[in-house]
Amino acid sequence: MGSFVLYGPVTLRGKVEISGAKNAALPILASIPLIKGTTVLHNVPRLEDVHTMIQILRSIGVKVEWKGENTLLAINEGRCTGDVPYELVRKMRASFNILGPLTLSVGKASVAQPGGCAIGLRPVNFHIDGLEKLGFSVSISHGTVHATAPGHVDEGEVVVSFPRVSVGATEHIMTTAAGMKGLTLQINNAAQEPEIEDLQNFLNGCGARITGAGTSSLTVEGVEELQGCEYTIMYDRIEAGTYLIAAAATHGEVEVVNACSNHLGALLEVFEYMGVNFTCNENGITVKAGDVYKPVKIEVNPYPGFPTDLQPQILAMLSTVKGVSLVKENVFKSRFGHVPELNRMGASIVVEDSVAVVEGVEELTGAPVEATDLRAAAALLIAALMAKGETIISHIEHIFRGYEKVIEKFRGLGVNIVYEPRDVE
Ligand code: UD1
Numbered sequence: 001m002g003s004f005v006l007y008g009p010v011t012l013r014g015k016v017e018i019s020g021a022k023n024a025a026l027p028i029l030a031s032i033p034l035i036k037g038t039t040v041l042h043n044v045p046r047l048e049d050v051h052t053m054i055q056i057l058r059s060i061g062v063k064v065e066w067k068g069e070n071t072l073l074a075i076n077e078g079r080c081t082g083d084v085p086y087e088l089v090r091k092m093r094a095s096f097n098i099l100g101p102l103t104l105s106v107g108k109a110s111v112a113q114p115g116g117c118a119i120g121l122r123p124v125n126f127h128i129d130g131l132e133k134l135g136f137s138v139s140i141s142h143g144t145v146h147a148t149a150p151g152h153v154d155e156g157e158v159v160v161s162f163p164r165v166s167v168g169a170t171e172h173i174m175t176t177a178a179g180m181k182g183l184t185l186q187i188n189n190a191a192q193e194p195e196i197e198d199l200q201n202f203l204n205g206c207g208a209r210i211t212g213a214g215t216s217s218l219t220v221e222g223v224e225e226l227q228g229c230e231y232t233i234m235y236d237r238i239e240a241g242t243y244l245i246a247a248a249a250t251h252g253e254v255e256v257v258n259a260c261s262n263h264l265g266a267l268l269e270v271f272e273y274m275g276v277n278f279t280c281n282e283n284g285i286t287v288k289a290g291d292v293y294k295p296v297k298i299e300v301n302p303y304p305g306f307p308t309d310l311q312p313q314i315l316a317m318l319s320t321v322k323g324v325s326l327v328k329e330n331v332f333k334s335r336f337g338h339v340p341e342l343n344r345m346g347a348s349i350v351v352e353d354s355v356a357v358v359e360g361v362e363e364l365t366g367a368p369v370e371a372t373d374l375r376a377a378a379a380l381l382i383a384a385l386m387a388k389g390e391t392i393i394s395h396i397e398h399i400f401r402g403y404e405k406v407i408e409k410f411r412g413l414g415v416n417i418v419y420e421p422r423d424v425e
Helices: 022-030 048-059 093-106 125-133 167-178 194-205 237-249 261-274 308-318 338-344 374-386 396-401 406-412
Strands: 003-008 013-017 035-042 063-066 072-076 108-112 137-141 144-148 156-161 183-188 209-211 217-221 230-232 253-257 278-281 284-288 297-300 324-329 349-352 355-359 368-370 389-394 418-420
Touching: 003 374, 003 396, 013 406, 022 035, 022 048, 022 093, 022 167, 022 194, 022 237, 048 063, 048 093, 048 396, 093 108, 093 125, 093 144, 093 167, 125 137, 125 156, 125 167, 167 183, 167 194, 167 209, 167 217, 194 209, 194 230, 237 253, 237 261, 237 284, 237 308, 237 374, 261 278, 261 284, 261 308, 297 308, 308 324, 308 338, 308 355, 308 374, 338 349, 338 368, 338 374, 374 389, 374 396
Parallel strands: 013 253, 035 230, 156 183, 297 324, 368 389
Antiparallel strands: 003 389, 003 418, 035 072, 063 072, 108 144, 137 144, 183 217, 209 217, 253 284, 278 284, 324 355, 349 355
16 A cells, blocks of 8 residues: 655656566466576566566575576476465466476466456466366366366377457466477467567577567477576566656656567557657667657557557546547556546546547646555556645556656656555545
C-alpha cells in the first residue's frame, strides 16, 4: 500500500537509463528448474515480480542469490521439489510458467491456477493444451493445476498451433520441450515478442536447440540436459516506451538510454504521425517533443503491433491532444481500469466494445486517483505530470512490480515525487 503525491504540470528534462526487461527475466527464471548447475544472469531488474519469482525458485529448492546490483546467481543442484506455494503464485501470473520445467525435472508438480486480474480474464488453457500435446497428464482440482511428466518421451514431431497468439504459452511450451530429448516441437502462431528471442538465446546458451523465435513459427529439438550459462538480459522496451511517452506528453526533452528503436517501431510510428520529434542512435532514443500533436487511431495488437503494455500510458498522453483519438484494444479487451481515473482528472474518454474514444481536453487537473494495475499506475503518473495541481495516486505499489528505481529515475528528470508508503487517507 502506498501513494505518490505530485504537483503538475512538470516538463521532463534530462537523461534516464533503462533497466533489464522484466518480461524477459521472468520466463528465463521460470526455466531454471530444467537447467542444471549454475546460471549467472546479468542486467536483472530488481523488481517486485522478480523477487516473487526468486522466492518461488527458493521454495522449490533452487539456491538464488544476488551477486551485485543486477547480477543474479541461480544454482540448481537437481534437488527440486514439486509444490509451489499458492501465496507466491497468486501474486503473479508469470509464475505459472514454472509448471512445465518443474514437472519435467521432478516428474510431478502442482502450481495454483492463476485467477482473473485487474486487466481481465487471463486463462491458461493454451498452456495446458500445449503440455498435453507434449505428453504430460494435466488435471485441475481445488484451484490447482497438477501435472505429471510422460514416463518416456516418444520420438518424433509434435505440432502445437495456438488458436491465438500468447506470449506466456509460447514461452512455457518452448521451454519445456527444450528439455525433452527425442522430440521435435513445431509451434505455429507463436508470439513474436523480442522477449521470446531473448529466452531462445538464453536457452540455446544452456545447450538447447531452438530456432525461429521472433517469427510466428518456432522449432525446438529437445536435448538430454540443459546446463547453466552466463547471460545478459535485454533492456526493457516497455519501461523505455513509458519514459518516451512521459517525455512527449509533458512536451519535454529526454534522452532514454538503452531504448531500442527496433523494439519500439509501433510506438515510434505513432509519434511520427502525431508530430512528436525524436532521434535514435546506438545509445537510445531522445524525444524533443513538439508543441502541438495530431490525434491518432491506434490498434493494440501482439508484437510487432502497438503493445497492450503501453496502451494506458498513450491514453493518458492522448487525453490532451486536440481532436478525437481512437484506441482499439485487441489483446486484453477489458483493460481500461485507468479510464475512469483519467476522467476524474478531467479527461474525456468513453470506452465502447474495447475501443476508447478520446476527446482531447484543454488540460487535466490534479485529483486523488487509484492505480488498478502496473501499467495503469504508469499512466496515472504520466497524467499527474501533465495535470495542473496536486495528484495523489493511491495503490501505487503496483508500479514497483515493473519499474526499477522509478522514484529515483523520475526525480532525475526533474519531478518532485513524494512517496507515502501508506495510502493517504
Ligand atoms: C504477457 C506479458 C504481459 C503482456 C501480455 C500481452 C509477461 C510476463 N507478461 O502476458 O505484460 O501484457 O503478454 O503482450 O511477459 N490467453 C488465453 N489462453 C491462454 C493464454 C492467453 O485465452 O492460455 C489470452 C489472454 O487472455 C489474452 C491473450 O491471450 O487475451 C494474450 O495473453 P498472453 O500473451 O498469454 O499474455 P501473458 O503471457 O499472460
